[in-house]
Each structure stands twice: as C-alpha cells, then as structure tokens.
Amino acid sequence: MPDARPAAETPASTWFSDTLVQLPSAPQPDGMPAGHWMSTAAAFADTGGLISGDELAQCLREHGERNGSLGVTQPVSLVARWIVSRAVVSIDTPWGHLLPMFQFDLPRASLYPGMPVVLAELRGVLEGAELALWFVTPNEWLQGERPALAMHTRLPAVRHAARADRYVALGG
Numbered sequence: 001m002p003d004a005r006p007a008a009e010t011p012a013s014t015w016f017s018d019t020l021v022q023l024p025s026a027p028q029p030d031g032m033p034a035g036h037w038m039s040t041a042a043a044f045a046d047t048g049g050l051i052s053g054d055e056l057a058q059c060l061r062e063h064g065e066r067n068g069s070l071g072v073t074q075p076v077s078l079v080a081r082w083i084v085s086r087a088v089v090s091i092d093t094p095w096g097h098l099l100p101m102f103q104f105d106l107p108r109a110s111l112y113p114g115m116p117v118v119l120a121e122l123r124g125v126l127e128g129a130e131l132a133l134w135f136v137t138p139n140e141w142l143q144g145e146r147p148a149l150a151m152h153t154r155l156p157a158v159r160h161a162a163r164a165d166r167y168v169a170l171g172g
Contacts (some may be wrong), residue, residue: 034067040091040129041135047148048101050091053079063106072109086123087111089132092139100132102148109151114158121162125169134165141165 045112051059057075064072072078082088083097088111090097093163114126119131128132135148140148141161151158 005156040133043133044100044102047136047146050098051101052053052096053083053096057103058108059081060109064109067107078109082111087116087119089115089119089135091129091132100135100148102135112152112153117155117159118151118162119146121159121166125166134162 012018039051045100052133053074059079060072060075063070083099084090088099103111105112122131122134135151136146138146139150139161141155141164142154145154145162147158
C-alpha cells in the first residue's frame with residue numbers, strides 16, 4: 001500500500017502538494033522516485049499543465065487550422081528544434097520528455113518572448129525538473145508570485161529573480 005507523507009517531510013517540499021504518495025519503485029529519470037511525478041505534474045496544473053512534444057505539435061497544427069491561419073508547416077520539426085536547442089524547458093519523465101505549457105504562445109506558434117531571457121539566466125545552474133519547477137514555485141524575489149505567471153506581466157522582475165537565484169546557487 002502506498003505511503004502518504006506530509007510534504008514537509010519530503011525534500012524540496014515547496015513544490016509538492018499537501019500529501020505525497022510514495023509508490024514503491026526504483027528511481028526514475030532526474031533521480032525522482034516514480035511517485036513524485038504525480039505531485040510534480042500537479043504543480044503545473046494551473047499554468048497549462050505538461051504536454052508531450054507530439055501533443056504540442058498537434059496543438060500547434062490544430063490551432064492554426066481552427067483560426068484559419070496557415071500555421072506552422074512542420075510543427076513536429078519546430079518542437080524538435082526547440083527541445084534539441086534547449087530553447088524550452090523539458091522534463092525527462094518515466095513517460096518521456098514533457099514540456100510545461102506556460103512557455104508557449106500557441107496563437108503565434110512560438111515561445112513567449114520572455115522564455116529565452118529567463119532561461120539564459122538559469123541554464124547551467126538548474127536543469128530538467130529542477131528548472132521547470134523553478135517557474136511554478138513561489139519566488140521570494142517576486143513577493144511570492146510564481147515566475148511562470150509573473151513573466152507575462154513582469155518580465156524584468158522575473159529576470160532579476162532568475163539572476164538573483166543563479167547568484168545564490170553559484171555561491172556568489
């Protein structure tokens with residue numbers, strides 16, 4: 001039977017829900033036990049959730065068709081380029097690579113303009129799930145606001161928060 005523990009008893013509890021279900025299994029990609037992935041996925045629920053690259057390509061294709069625009073001619077290639085060039089946050093999960101939706105501007109079939117700026121501050125300090133979770137965790141530099149939501153209206157403040165967290169992480 002799964003073991004439910006309060007989030008306060010787990011490492012990095014700021015991004016876990018009130019209770020964490022532990023499933024017995026070996027560590028998965030990014031070093032997290034499989035049971036943590038349910039809580040990790042829940043952290044992205046109100047910022048658009050997580051999506052696979054194939055699903056994102058399909059969304060881009062359908063959005064373009066629905067709005068009568070030509071859209072992206074090769075959405076699979078576009079998504080693959082974003083992932084390979086590390087222009088997006090991608091999480092290696094037991095179900096493959098998943099992408100947080102908050103970083104995409106579907107009507108324009110592009111990334112939100114703030115993503116490259118913020119990622120430039122954090123790359124090399126945070127990677128994978130840790131990087132993704134930075135965006136959905138309340139941030140002290142933003143008075144408790146989450147960067148994924150703040151970057152659409154307060155990009156300079158989010159960039160400052162990323163820079164400050166980078167400085168702290170590097171022991172500056």
